[in-house]
Amino acid sequence: MNDQIDELQLKIERLEQEINFKNGLISILAHDSKEIFGNFLMLTEAVEQKTIGEEDFFKLLPQVKSDAQKNLQTVQDSTAWLKTQYGNFEVKSVKIMVFDLFQRLEENYAVRLKKKNINFHFKGDKNSFIQTDRILLDYILDKILNNAVKYSLPGQDIYFQYFTENNEDIVSVVDFGTGISEKHLHEIFNYGNSVFNGTAGEIGAGLSLKIVKNFVSLLHGNIKIVSSENKGTTVSIFLPKI
The missing domain is CATH 1.10.287 (Helix Hairpins)
Structure with missing residues (x-):
């Protein structure tokens, strides 16, 4: 009962x-x-x-x-x-090479990374795999990296990290940019929170991370954001191993 x-x-x-x-x-x-x-x-x-x-x-x-x-x-x-709400959308788990995710992001963001002179690094086992939905994960990582680039200063580094712990796949994007204050970090998934400009004047509506959180939940995972103002941000996705 x-x-x-x-x-x-x-x-x-x-x-x-x-x-x-x-x-x-x-x-x-x-x-x-x-x-x-x-x-x-x-x-x-x-x-x-x-x-x-x-x-x-x-x-x-x-x-x-x-x-x-x-x-x-x-x-x-x-x-x-x-697209996840209508039609015949279903979460489809496929085997994805982690390093392939990194390389696709690196290719897609090549122009922006070069423009800001940002170095993008991979940290983890290049031969590892994740079993999850490719479409949702691509969107999730794209939006996380987009924010990392947006709030990084020219010449800084961004890391794409992967490891496993407690039967979970953990993917993190780490930057050393402007970071988020404690007050705004607590409000980041709320509606009506402040919208910040990136270090090169980039602007957003603050919606992408809310959809990221929704997509992570569709994958039965969790998202964690650790940030410190003027020191950087780490966004981690925890996905159950299948």
């Missing part, structure tokens, strides 16, 4: 988390869409009514572009999540 109660309580907690996630996602989409289109409409109306000069118009364009980029990222992240 107690086991059934515990199982039911766990299902209720997961359902509450899912509802909160969906509500937060809708809130971000509504807010960001209203912001970008509202600003763009205001700017075009000002030009039409000639209440703004050509010089001021061009001064405002970089901000409009920045808002549009943030909005586009939100839409792309939301689309990735929606």
Whole structure:
């Protein structure tokens, strides 16, 4: 009887988390869409009514572009999540070589890594494998590395680490960038938290890590973030061995 109660309580907690996630996602989409289109409409109306000069118009364009980029990222992240909610999506476990994950990330981020002069290193057994869903894991690691690059300073290092412990595969991305204050670290998976610019002016809506956490839960794993302001951040994914 107690086991059934515990199982039911766990299902209720997961359902509450899912509802909160969906509500937060809708809130971000509504807010960001209203912001970008509202600003763009205001700017075009000002030009039409000639209440703004050509010089001021061009001064405002970089901000409009920045808002549009943030909005586009939100839409792309939301689309990735929606693919797991409709149709015949199923988590499919396949055997993945860990070093292959590193090499694909290194290739995909080659331009950004070179632009910031960041060294990307692999640490672990190059012959090791993980058994999990490739699509979800690719998204998870892409977003984690994206943040690591975004908040790293030129010339710094980023490490992709893999090891096993307590019958779990543990994949970590370690950077030595701007880090996160204790206050904001506690709020990182909440909705309505602050959005920070990267060290080269990169901007995001703060949505990707929330979807990462959701995808990790689909893989029956856990995510842990350890960070210290001005010292760096370590994001670790714990996946059960299959």
